[in-house]
Amino acid sequence: MSVPLLKIDQLAKSFKGLRAVDGVSIEVPEGKIYALIGPNGAGKTTIFNMIAGVFAPTEGQVLFGGQDITGLRPDQVCQAGIGRTFQVVKPFNDLSVLDNVLVGALRKTPHVDEAREAASTILKQLGLDGKSQQMATNLTLPERKRLEVARALATGPQLLLLDEVMAGLRPTETDEMVTFFRNLNKETGITILLIEHVMRAVMALSERVYVVNYGQLLSQGTPDEVVNDQAVLDCYLGEDAF
Amino acid sequence: MTWDTIANIMIGGVLTGLVYALMALGLSVIFGVIKVVNFAHGEMMALAMYAAFVIFSTYGLDPLLATPIIAGGLFLIGYIMQRALVAPFVTRPEHEQFILLLAVAILLVNGLLLIFGPDAQSVMVEYGFDSFEVGPLILDKVKVYAAAASIAVALSLLLFFKYTRTGKAIRACSDNLRGAQVVGLNIKNLYALTFGLGAACVGAAGCLLSMLVDITPMLAPELTLLAFIIVIIGGLGSLSGALLGGVLIGASEALAGLLITPSMKSLFSFGLLILVLAIRPQGLLGKRSS
Amino acid sequence: MERIFGGVPKRALGLLGLMIASLIIAPAIVNAYVLSVILITLYFAYVGQAWNLMMGYAGQLSLGHTLYVGLGAYTSAALFVHFGISPLIGLFVGMAIAVAAGALIGSMAFRFGIGGVYFALLTIAFAEFTRILFEHFDWVGAMGGFFLPVENRDSSDFLNLRGGPVMFYYVILFLCFAALGVNQWLLRSRLGYYWMAIREDQEAAQAVGINTFRYKMIAVMISAAMTALGGVFIAFYYNNLFPADAFGMHRSIELILAPIIGGMGTLFGPILGAFILTPLGEGLTILMESMGVKAAGVKQLFYGVILLVIIRFVPGGVWPLISKKLGIDKRMKGKSE
Numbered sequence: 001m002s003v004p005l006l007k008i009d010q011l012a013k014s015f016k017g018l019r020a021v022d023g024v025s026i027e028v029p030e031g032k033i034y035a036l037i038g039p040n041g042a043g044k045t046t047i048f049n050m051i052a053g054v055f056a057p058t059e060g061q062v063l064f065g066g067q068d069i070t071g072l073r074p075d076q077v078c079q080a081g082i083g084r085t086f087q088v089v090k091p092f093n094d095l096s097v098l099d100n101v102l103v104g105a106l107r108k109t110p111h112v113d114e115a116r117e118a119a120s121t122i123l124k125q126l127g128l129d130g131k132s133q134q135m136a137t138n139l140t141l142p143e144r145k146r147l148e149v150a151r152a153l154a155t156g157p158q159l160l161l162l163d164e165v166m167a168g169l170r171p172t173e174t175d176e177m178v179t180f181f182r183n184l185n186k187e188t189g190i191t192i193l194l195i196e197h198v199m200r201a202v203m204a205l206s207e208r209v210y211v212v213n214y215g216q217l218l219s220q221g222t223p224d225e226v227v228n229d230q231a232v233l234d235c236y237l238g239e240d241a242f
Numbered sequence: 243m244t245w246d247t248i249a250n251i252m253i254g255g256v257l258t259g260l261v262y263a264l265m266a267l268g269l270s271v272i273f274g275v276i277k278v279v280n281f282a283h284g285e286m287m288a289l290a291m292y293a294a295f296v297i298f299s300t301y302g303l304d305p306l307l308a309t310p311i312i313a314g315g316l317f318l319i320g321y322i323m324q325r326a327l328v329a330p331f332v333t334r335p336e337h338e339q340f341i342l343l344l345a346v347a348i349l350l351v352n353g354l355l356l357i358f359g360p361d362a363q364s365v366m367v368e369y370g371f372d373s374f375e376v377g378p379l380i381l382d383k384v385k386v387y388a389a390a391a392s393i394a395v396a397l398s399l400l401l402f403f404k405y406t407r408t409g410k411a412i413r414a415c416s417d418n419l420r421g422a423q424v425v426g427l428n429i430k431n432l433y434a435l436t437f438g439l440g441a442a443c444v445g446a447a448g449c450l451l452s453m454l455v456d457i458t459p460m461l462a463p464e465l466t467l468l469a470f471i472i473v474i475i476g477g478l479g480s481l482s483g484a485l486l487g488g489v490l491i492g493a494s495e496a497l498a499g500l501l502i503t504p505s506m507k508s509l510f511s512f513g514l515l516i517l518v519l520a521i522r523p524q525g526l527l528g529k530r531s532s
Numbered sequence: 533m534e535r536i537f538g539g540v541p542k543r544a545l546g547l548l549g550l551m552i553a554s555l556i557i558a559p560a561i562v563n564a565y566v567l568s569v570i571l572i573t574l575y576f577a578y579v580g581q582a583w584n585l586m587m588g589y590a591g592q593l594s595l596g597h598t599l600y601v602g603l604g605a606y607t608s609a610a611l612f613v614h615f616g617i618s619p620l621i622g623l624f625v626g627m628a629i630a631v632a633a634g635a636l637i638g639s640m641a642f643r644f645g646i647g648g649v650y651f652a653l654l655t656i657a658f659a660e661f662t663r664i665l666f667e668h669f670d671w672v673g674a675m676g677g678f679f680l681p682v683e684n685r686d687s688s689d690f691l692n693l694r695g696g697p698v699m700f701y702y703v704i705l706f707l708c709f710a711a712l713g714v715n716q717w718l719l720r721s722r723l724g725y726y727w728m729a730i731r732e733d734q735e736a737a738q739a740v741g742i743n744t745f746r747y748k749m750i751a752v753m754i755s756a757a758m759t760a761l762g763g764v765f766i767a768f769y770y771n772n773l774f775p776a777d778a779f780g781m782h783r784s785i786e787l788i789l790a791p792i793i794g795g796m797g798t799l800f801g802p803i804l805g806a807f808i809l810t811p812l813g814e815g816l817t818i819l820m821e822s823m824g825v826k827a828a829g830v831k832q833l834f835y836g837v838i839l840l841v842i843i844r845f846v847p848g849g850v851w852p853l854i855s856k857k858l859g860i861d862k863r864m865k866g867k868s869e
Binding site: 279327330334336337338340341342344345346347348349351352353355356359360459463467470471474503505506508509512513515516519520 | 587593595640641644646648649650652653654656657658660661664665667668781782785792828829830832833835836837839840843844847
Binding site: 076078083093104155 | 722729731732733737741742743744
């Protein structure tokens with residue numbers, strides 16, 4: 001039996017006594033696309049941040065390719081092979097779109113020229129090549145979301161953590177993104193864990209879904225299983241009723 | 243050196259420290275609400291000191307009595323400064339705010355230099371050499387009065403924030419700007435009021451300090467740094483921290499002057515600042531921002 | 533060379549060449565006073581570039597940069613006066629000490645995540661701390677100042693940096709444009725891109741694998757070394773050093789004016805800023821003197837006004853405006869548009 005690429009084990013995080021994440025365990029095998037869903041404030045982004053090294057978990061472990069990466073700094077996590085996007089996009093505003101991605105590509109090569117080439121290729125894949133000389137600050141929100149993905153991809157990750165990259169996109173744009181990630185996964189074998197509210201994208205992309213609520217794992221299974229789980233429906237309905 | 247002397251010097255330091263505390267309180271109020279660091283703070287203080295000097299030498303008015311006038315004047319200056327100059331910078335990057343106020347500081351200090359020249363001036367009130375004797379302790383009258391007045395001003399400011407409508411509104415801006423906007427508070431006006439209040443504090447402090455030290459334009463940047471040291475030690479944005487920091491710095495400077503040489507006393511403050519920044523960057527009473 | 537000049541538009545190179553050429557022949561044309569003004573302009577252009585690396589590119593606001601000037605100056609001067617060590621050797625010691633000081637400040641600040649205002653204040657605190665120390669440091673004259681022997685200024689002894697103004701002029705001219713080349717080269721390397729990423733967003737920079745601590749440290753250390761070299765120059769040019777002048781906060785402020793006015797985060801900004809500011813300041817002084825006004829502070833007052841106007845209305849500095857007019861490619865600078 002092979003080791004899952006990402007395995008988080010009994011991960012917990014407390015902020016000033018408040019338990020934002022409480023003993024969550026997730027496994028993502030290599031080459032798969034999995035999703036992490038749940039109502040707002042359920043602790044999804046906190047889980048991402050613990051994987052990505054933004055803060056260390058209070059308890060539990062993060063294993064990547066069998067290696068313990070718990071408590072590493074974000075840059076070390078990236079160097080280990082995990083790329084991430086931010087829910088609230090963080091482009092390098094005063095750099096051109098191309099340079100934004102170039103900075104990411106410099107993880108794989110110290111040579112700026114090679115990084116620039118790699119960056120152009122990725123921008124083309126994401127349909128941003130027409131904008132490459134613009135300042136990132138001039139992009140529209142959907143474009144910035146794509147830039148976020150491009151920059152993370154440029155670091156050449158084995159695992160991509162996507163934090164709500166489809167939020168705010170129009171349905172056709174969402175479908176484009178879904179197609180993009182599916183092809184990417186097929187062609188490069190990249191593993192993806194996504195946080196997503198757009199269920200259309202979750203259903204289309206992910207093989208398996210984890211549902212968190214109140215910092216705990218509420219349910220897991222295939223997308224179909226999960227959307228038919230009464231507990232999951234309740235937690236979303238509860239949120240809507242609020 | 244007897245214990246009496248040490249105690250006298252320390253108490254003198256604490257009394258001066260209370261005036262420093264009032265100055266730092268002004269800085270902390272401005273930062274706490276507007277999130278702009280007033281880099282021209284010491285320069286505004288020097289302005290107030292010269293105002294006290296002019297009023298004293300022209301009309302013979304005791305700085306203690308001139309305090310409300312000068313605090314009022316500085317309030318106006320602060321209010322206008324926020325409205326006309328600082329307001330558009332509230333949302334700009336931190337370093338631009340800093341440079342803006344640096345420019346204001348340069349203008350103020352060199353303006354004072356141009357008008358009053360580099361030589362030291364002093365305000366010598368009649369009771370300048372009088373003192374209170376409390377048991378073995380000898381307390382300079384001016385220091386006691388200045389400290390008492392500082393406490394009075396600081397207390398009234400704290401009461402203002404606690405109990406008045408406007409004070410509460412200002413605190414609301416500081417705690418939750420978005421919320422304050424949503425409930426319809428006039429942020430622009432409240433910010434200007436806050437800057438005015440901070441300036442009034444430093445105005446009162448400058449007026450009172452004019453009785454204790456000689457006035458030169460070159461004092462201004464030193465006072466700016468001192469104010470920063472105090473608020474950073476106490477915790478930027480924490481009002482009680484500013485008071486504690488002021489007393490601490492006043493006492494430690496006095497002690498350092500006693501133990502080493504007076505010219506090295508600020509070495510002590512800078513050392514303390516570096517230590518606090520290294521060990522507890524949020525200050526003694528500040529909250530961690532993350 | 534490709535790394536330095538490649539991609540720079542011909543027009544820009546032409547203008548730069550013209551500028552350097554006229555500066556090279558300047559000593560043959562202008563009088564001693566004008567030359568001394570250009571010399572000090574070049575000095576501010578040089579140290580401004582050093583500061584700009586740290587603030588303009590890596591985004592770390594240092595307001596105590598004169599610390600490095602002072603350390604470079606005092607170290608090389610003391611080695612020369614006390615041990616007869618040539619400043620050409622002393623400068624390495626001076627730079628090393630400045631780098632160590634920068635590393636100390638950086639490691640304290642960056643390790644504990646002190647940024648922005650706190651970092652600026654920490655740098656001021658260190659500079660002031662050092663000033664007070666030097667005011668009590670008898671080995672280098674304490675408050676009374678430290679003096680280099682002034683010998684015959686007609687002959688040039690480059691090895692000991694003893695000579696007339698023309699020699700010093702060429703030294704600083706070389707330093708200024710060497711710094712431009714070095715900066716251009718650094719900024720086109722991975723280092724430069726990483727600095728700009730850190731300036732724009734530290735969290736995002738970390739997420740793409742940048743060890744922000746390390747690259748900020750490198751920025752401080754390079755900037756400190758470059759600045760210290762300026763200090764060596766100034767010590768041997770003026771021949772006297774006073775703690776209040778070497779480490780005083782007004783010096784730090786003077787040092788950052790040119791890059792702010794010219795344009796932070798642009799390669800040519802500090803040079804342009806120095807060439808705007810210093811001659812204007814000098815011109816004003818002459819004007820005041822000719823009118824018989826002897827007033828300290830007028831020049832600074834004027835600097836204050838310029839600073840205020842620039843930061844209020846053109847916070848990006850003058851260079852971005854001019855480079856657009858000249859039609860010089862935006863690649864010349866870090867940020868554009």
